[in-house]
Amino acid sequence: MSEKTVRHILGLSGGKDSTALAVLLHKEIPEMEYFFCDTHKELPETYEYLDRIKARLGIKIHYLAAERGFDHWLDVYGGTLPSPKMRWCTVQMKIKPLEQFVGDDEAISYVGIRADENRDGYISTKKNIKPVFPFKERGLVKADIICLLEDTGIGLPDYYRWRSRSGCFFCFFQRKYEWIMLAQEHPDKFAEAVKYEQDHKDGRQYTWNEGETLLQLLERKDEILAEHERAMIKHEQMMAEKKKSAPNLPLAEVLDSVLEEEDDELPCLACHL
Ligand code: SF4
Structure with a gap:
């Protein structure tokens, strides 16, 4: 890859917002690289949803796995389960694999925060990875996201019947x-x-x-x-x-x-x- 090439990356989480972002951008940015940070502790519905996304949009997804996985890191952190105050899981299993995937390349990272949301959080702070927020820039809110998903036939992930978020089956953020x-x-x-x-x-x-x-x-x-x-x-x-x-x-x-x-x-x- 030449030094001047800027990569376009979009992290899929198996949730609705990142998926809708892929729907919105897959034609607009054909060179987009899609990735999924696989903790190997995801719900089966998430893997099924990713298959559905690939089939409907005709895209490839890079599955990035954390070095040695959750059990290794649990051991490294002395058996301390991750928690909202100690989110080593996010750093080791989501952020680091992404940073390794990008390396020193310049990259634009497309993030699916909606215009009706007011959140930020753990994203890479590396200078060569620049986050952009297309939903916010275009004023797209939740109803627009649902429409995007319905129009392509992707719909919502099946776990939405009983759970509102993607992520590990044991995620401490679940209710x-x-x-x-x-x-x-x-x-x-x-x-x-x-x-x-x-x-x-x-x-x-x-x-x-x-x-x-x-x-x-x-x-x-x-x-x-x-x-x-x-x-x-x-x-x-x-x-x-x-x-x-x-x-x-x-x-x-x-x-x-x-x-x-x-x-x-x-x-x-x-x-x-
Ligand atoms: S989904 Fe929850 S448990 Fe899994 S890496 Fe993210 S914050 Fe940690």
């Missing part, structure tokens, strides 16, 4: 309701997440959620589901009031809005777009 649903949809993955809480040779106890193990959380299943149900009903009423012209919103959209409103901690850009 209690989503943990309960993980146990229902993927009991093997839930069991694996439980094992990560329990497997500490030195006897220390780590939990994905503050102050509660996953098994304790599962014991409160009925309470958590009832709470979620109440939030859904309340939100549906609000949406029906606000959008009388479109009362029959797809469940996935309602769920997405409810869960977004419940956000008290904005997750990282590298994993959830």
